[in-house]
Amino acid sequence: MTAGIASFQSNKVFLKDILGAINECKIQLPDFQRGWVWDDNRIRSLLSSVSLSFPIGAVMMLETGNTECRFKPRPIEGLPLESDVEPDKLILDGQQRLTALFQALIKPGAVVTEDIKKKTIFRHYYFDIEKCLDPNEDREECIRSISDDKCVRNFRGEVIEDYSTLEKEYAAGLFPVKQVYDSFTWKEGYDEYWDYDKTKMRTFNQFYKEIIQRFEQYQLPVIEMGRDTPKEAVCLVFEKVNTGGVTLTVFELLTATFAADNFSLRDDWQKIAQRFAREEVLRKIPSDDFLQAVTLLATMKRYREHVDGTDPDGRAPAISCKRKDILKLKLDDYREHRDAVVEGFLKAAKFLRMQKIFISRDLPYRTQIVPLAATLAVLGDEADNDTVRKLLSRWYWCGVFGELYGSTIESRFSKDLPELIAWARGGDEPTAVKEATFSGARLEELTSRRSAAYKGIFALMMRDGCEDFRSGQPIDITSYYDENVDIHHIFPRKWCDDHANEQDINRHGAEVDCIINKAPLSARTNRMIGGSAPSAYLQRIEKNEGIPAERLDQILRSHVIDPEALRNDDFWAFYDQRYEEILDRIEAAMGKPVIREEVETV
Structure with missing residues (x-):
């Protein structure tokens, strides 16, 4: 209050x-x-x-x-x-x-x-x-x-x-x-x-x-x-x-507060931002996000001191990073936790690279980095343990596909930090993992980068080893940049428009532009696809790139695409099969069942 x-x-x-x-x-x-x-x-x-x-x-x-x-x-x-x-x-x-x-x-x-x-x-x-x-x-x-x-x-x-x-x-x-x-x-x-x-x-x-x-x-x-x-x-x-x-940011207010003690928060943030700029995925992290992570650590320390009896006076202080909590941050608190939080964000960038999220535009939720960085700051080397990394990965994808970090995020952050640390050390599942659900019907609604889950599926496909149609290369950070990888249609929109009546494509509201009909592909591959039928562009790839049909089928399966359906230009066979396979991938990432609904078939 x-x-x-x-x-x-x-x-x-x-x-x-x-x-x-x-x-x-x-x-x-x-x-x-x-x-x-x-x-x-x-x-x-x-x-x-x-x-x-x-x-x-x-x-x-x-x-x-x-x-x-x-x-x-x-x-x-x-x-x-x-x-x-x-x-x-x-x-x-x-x-x-x-x-x-x-x-x-x-x-x-x-x-x-x-x-x-x-x-x-x-x-x-x-x-x-x-x-x-x-x-x-x-x-x-x-x-x-x-x-x-x-x-x-x-x-x-x-x-x-x-x-x-x-x-x-x-x-x-x-x-x-x-x-x-x-x-x-x-x-x-x-x-x-x-x-x-x-x-x-x-x-x-x-x-x-x-x-x-x-x-x-x-x-x-x-x-x-x-x-x-x-x-x-x-x-x-x-x-x-x-x-x-114009609303003042907490950064501006804390800058004025810390300046009273002859400390330039603005200059310090510039140094931190320069380090973050080396990581493409961190380049757009605002100063307020960094201060939220610092405040999470500072308030958790006060909470633990109270519980341990070091500071037993009054009610147990809350672990929190709301605006009012950041404004209470002391310069000593900031100095104590600053370096650990910087390292936490840099470790978060490494974690995201492992999930095949390379740039800020592809981040499902920028906000989810705050509790992730704070957790990594506390865990330190513990986070390098394979078991811990898998737990963090599961929490991350639950947040993405459960679409948990779009609003009322500060209260979720305050649960995430202690619960993730406890989980990594043998405790119960975090609230975020328990609460996360994903419905198959949502797949047809994911049509643009405005949705976190849309960007999540894009990254998940790359993480799980999908290969470019033309080059057969798995997508890593080098090929991502060199080949200008983006999300492109599998059945081209032009072909779908031309064959809409023949295949009754929009019969039950299925979206040609939804994520089911899209895949991570290089710009060059997308140009080769053009507006052609899948059967035509697959033959073109085989001929121009010298790729055997069996190998191309293997590449298609890396995208959970049924090669036979694609070669037959059968939109619905492709669509229904890929719908199920994408849900399988999401279930594996979240470590829990999704809500499945039957897709109406022709």
């Missing part, structure tokens, strides 16, 4: 005071906050709203000082990246608005922003004094956005307006937005420039009352969460109020 917020308060605070605290680094950002991204038009719109005393929304801050909820702080953009000042508060909501106002009103120099094409530009902002006092003018149109050198140019690059000196600002009646909290100094120069002209002075006084004073008196609602707020609640609140709608 998510922890609640023990205390928070809501007050109205002067904008000037908030920006002052930001400038002094008393208010900073938690490191998980993303960069500032507001464009020029949004800044002008924000300045317009404040100048009219329109509400711009509340901001939310977290009081610092909780040793259990520490985030590395960083100053708001526009200030030096590093600060020796310990902040009193961290901004959870309102970063974009406060950064825009700080840069436009306080920070010296031009504001670094973007135009509508996302191109970086540098801008100074001015109020046109006369226009601001005209009730018929749109306030946004009264705010000028001018380039870094304070000049306006035409399309030929010629300067047509120049406000690069105070005198030129006075002459044009353009008041720099950065002077709103120090308008007296600018006004002195303005009055002197106009020789204390009463009309100009009255105009400026009215401008002060209607514009500048609104900035001086503007208050923002500030919701402040107390320092006793749990980290999980902080993260949840941040995501709820994040108007960008």
Whole structure:
């Protein structure tokens, strides 16, 4: 259950005071906050709203000082990246608005922003004094956005307006937005420039009352969460109020937490990812998956310490890797288990190669690698034992064909780890193995890589020694890449379409595109097959490749294909026989019976 917020308060605070605290680094950002991204038009719109005393929304801050909820702080953009000042508060909501106002009103120099094409530009902002006092003018149109050198140019690059000196600002009646909290100094120069002209002075006084004073008196609602707020609640609140709608990953949040102890999780993950990149099947493993495996080991250690009496206080802690558990991960926990988990993932890649799963695209479930890697991390050399490897293989295929790792996976992970370790050491079957079932009717529904079981049968055929029709080679990692092996039709779709009525192919909903009518073949073999009848392409292979009919029949049987049915172009004889044989293979892989249903025959 998510922890609640023990205390928070809501007050109205002067904008000037908030920006002052930001400038002094008393208010900073938690490191998980993303960069500032507001464009020029949004800044002008924000300045317009404040100048009219329109509400711009509340901001939310977290009081610092909780040793259990520490985030590395960083100053708001526009200030030096590093600060020796310990902040009193961290901004959870309102970063974009406060950064825009700080840069436009306080920070010296031009504001670094973007135009509508996302191109970086540098801008100074001015109020046109006369226009601001005209009730018929749109306030946004009264705010000028001018380039870094304070000049306006035409399309030929010629300067047509120049406000690069105070005198030129006075002459044009353009008041720099950065002077709103120090308008007296600018006004002195303005009055002197106009020789204390009463009309100009009255105009400026009215401008002060209607514009500048609104900035001086503007208050923002500030919701402040107390320092006793749990980290999980902080993260949840941040995501709820994040108007960008982008969920923070646990990796980003832990990066900010570990950074408070001067440890760069991001840099460490880059090193790990570089090692994983050497294994094609691990290249797309995200950092959050790695952290889940680390958390499984850390929570299992705490659980065992409790059971063994080392840490007997309270209830036994759960073995878990849910988001809230990862967020509780300490740097010491991470350091303790990091290396073992890295090795666990690398061993998982080796295990998957043995199952003929070579690349991430062919992974039935990426998520299933998490408990596998965690288990291998704990078992270490024990996993090299043939009996243990067979048990892990059985669990793996039960997960694939039972289609167990598509949803609610974290709770399954927490069972897998202790149960797999116990099973490897002589204990009972894991829950995943007991619960896994496969129905023969499912075979006809497996038509694309979107299904884990579809990819599983593809890999299982290769693991069990299927050979390429043309070359007769078993598929290993070298031939897989060199020959561009993929899943291809046995009875070509074109032939099936042409003979659909003759063979009544779709009579009971059988899918020409289902896995029963597909096999792992090289790209070259598939081109040789084309859209021909099986009888024709088999003769072509025999003739062109010099393969005897008996040898080709042997190759076909390695794919659990009946050679006679294929040579006779008998779709249903082929289909019914292969349906049964594929189920036999699945039963052998899962180590348990599947649910068989009779396939309607012609």
